[in-house]
Amino acid sequence: MKFNDLFGGFAFLALAGLVAFASWNLPNPSQQPLGPSAFPLILSGLLALCAALLAISGARATQAGPLIGLSDWARSGGALLRLLLVPAAVIFYMLFAETLGFLICATAILVVLFLAGHTKPLHAVGLSLAAALVIHSIFYLALGVQLPWGPLEPLRW
Amino acid sequence: MLDAYVTALGMVLDPYVLFVITASAIYGLVVGCIPGLSATMATALLVPLTFFMPPVPAIAAIVTTSTMAIFSGDIPGCLLRIPGTPASAAYVDDSYQMTLKGRPELALGIGLWFSVLGGLFGTAVMMVASPAIADFALGFGSVEFFWIVMLGLGGAVFIGSSTPLKACISLLIGLLIAMVGMNNPAGQPRFTFESTEMLGGVSLIPMMVGMFACSEVMRHMVSDGSAPHAVVQKIGPIFANMWRLTKQYPWQLIRGSALGTIIGIQPGSGADMAAWMSYAMSKRFSKEPEKFGTGHPEGLIEAGASNNSSLAGAWIPALVFGIPGDSITAIAIGVLMMKNMAPGPTIFVNNPENVYALFLVFVIANLLMLPLGWAIIKIATRVLSVPRRVLMPIILLFAIVGSYAINNSLFDVGVMLAFGVLAFVLEENDFPVAPVILGVVLGPLLEEYFINSMIKSDGRLIGLVDRPIAAVLAAITIGIIGWTIIASIRASSRTEKLAGE
DSSP: OEEOHHHHHHHHHHHHHHHHHHHHTOOOTTOOSSOTTHHHHHHHHHHHHHHHHHHHHHHHTTTTSOSEEOOHHHHSHHHHHHHHHHHHHHHHHHHHHHHHOHHHHHHHHHHHHHHHTTOOHHHHHHHHHHHHHHHHIIIIIISOOOOOOGGGGGGOO | OHHHHHHHHHHHTSHHHHHHHHHHHHHHHHHHHSTTOOHHHHHHHHHHHHTTSOHHHHHHHHHHHHHHHHHHTHHHHHHHSOOSSGGGGGGHHHHHHHHHTTOHHHHHHHHHHHHHHHHHHHHHHHHHHHHHHHHHHTTOOHHHHHHHHHHHHHHHHHSSOSOHHHHHHHHHHHHHHHTSBSOSTTOOOBSOTTOGGGTTOSOHHHHHHIIIIIHHHHHHHTSOOOOOOOSOOOOOOSSTTHHHHHHHSHHHHHHHHHHHHHHHHSTTOOHHHHHHHHHHHHHHHOSOGGGTTSSOHHHHHHHHHHHHHHHHHHHHHHHHHSOOSSHHHHHHHHHHHHTTOOOSTTHHHHOHHHHHHHHHHHHHHHHHHHHHHHHHHHTHHHHHTSOHHHHHHHHHHHHHHHHHHHHTOHHHHHHHHHHHHHHHHHHHTTOOSHHHHHHHHHHHHHHHHHHHHHHHTTTOGGGGTOSHHHHHHHHHHHHHHHHHHHHHHHHHHHHHHHHHO
């Protein structure tokens, strides 16, 4: 997904404005000549300048190309779906890691991602179990990280 | 100094450290060899593990992995014409042509042998130069450091960037991210949205893992990801002709190593630029420039030595001033800070044995590259056939657990994802990602030096340039920035003129 620089310019201009707004009234307890708001204000000023330049160069390019250019992959629904699987997998982990435990969560994520990559189902399940166990051992056994067990708690080793 | 080296040697020869070095060497070689997995990603994925290690093995893991991965990026370039890491892209034509002529062992041998020599050259320069520079820099105050950081950031954004404006925006985003939390001279919480998790700022490890690993997985998801096929299966004796080539092209070896080291020292330009410039230099001064690109060893030797020597070169400003030369050293500086070994000239006074241990790790890693590199070349055709569609999901899981492990916090997993998506969107729109990391790592320092300098001068801007060294550094920085702006204005008016005609 490739946006015209006009969009990027306006987005960063808005960001610069938000930062400036949020840092304007930061308290300056020690009454120094430059308090905690000084540096963010300078940065937001520079960002606004760069964003404006970007928007101008984007506006010049509007005649040359479309406002939103689709990369090759974005034209195929399959690729877009596979792309969305990545954030979906991470969010799934964040939501269910505590209740389902690491091993179940990790295996489920891997199976889905392997299947999306056209791995044979039986291979996908085997690989997922093996990879989840290996990563679990690295972090739980070797590094002592307390990964959640979930319903597998009675099996804890 | 000798005493410190003896202590350092003892620290490095510890069995645990040697085990970490060997394991990271194998890991770096394998990851660098697989196309699509960069040396930066290999290093970023390792950071969560180094969190659980003492300082010396932690930094040894980073150094060894990056050294090995830069070399082994040559392997898929030679066998498949796909450079494993961007640093190998410059000479991929020459090495692939050698493979097509049935001599892959020559290309791989050159890659290995001259990487080792270049790496050792850069290490030697680093061992001699950085304590001397640090000694000189001990007298620097906040003003000088402010300009050194500015010079580093300016170089990163304005030198060798195809889109300076976008690189500048990336850098500002990084600097703004660094403002989050209470880590500022006044100790005030800023941009925390009333969240206690944000008080400490954006955690560096999940951020780096997200930007360099999670985004890579996303990019893979939209590509086809089938394993490419190597044209050769058998690789002959690797070291057969190396001594002859070393004697035939000694000047190329020295020139490549020297230029690589210098480019490495120059903040913002890393191994890939070193390889491109050395390859071009080699062609420019060659007696047979017409042979370049057809499987000629000369450019391979010079550029192969160059990209490995630049790695050591990049560590000089990283150690002495805390300024990363490229994204790998930015990650490494993050690890050093995490281990309470904040880089700077005083590290050579307070922690000399740790710094010397780092030097020794560089030497060991480069020497270890000979046997292990030989082994990976021998099994390379099999490593290359590991499908990426199997690796990528595992990398994602590793990224999730790695981000979680630091603080047992699911919030950090979210941070990882957010920065993965940010990096993916930025790169899709041609914004470079490395300046973001540089900004985040250097942001707190830049602010501290700036505010301290301004307080010393009672808020007058002249205080930034009224000391001689500071004035010189300021002039160089402003020169670089001004020159780039003028050059880009000229270039755009020229293209407009062309379009008008």
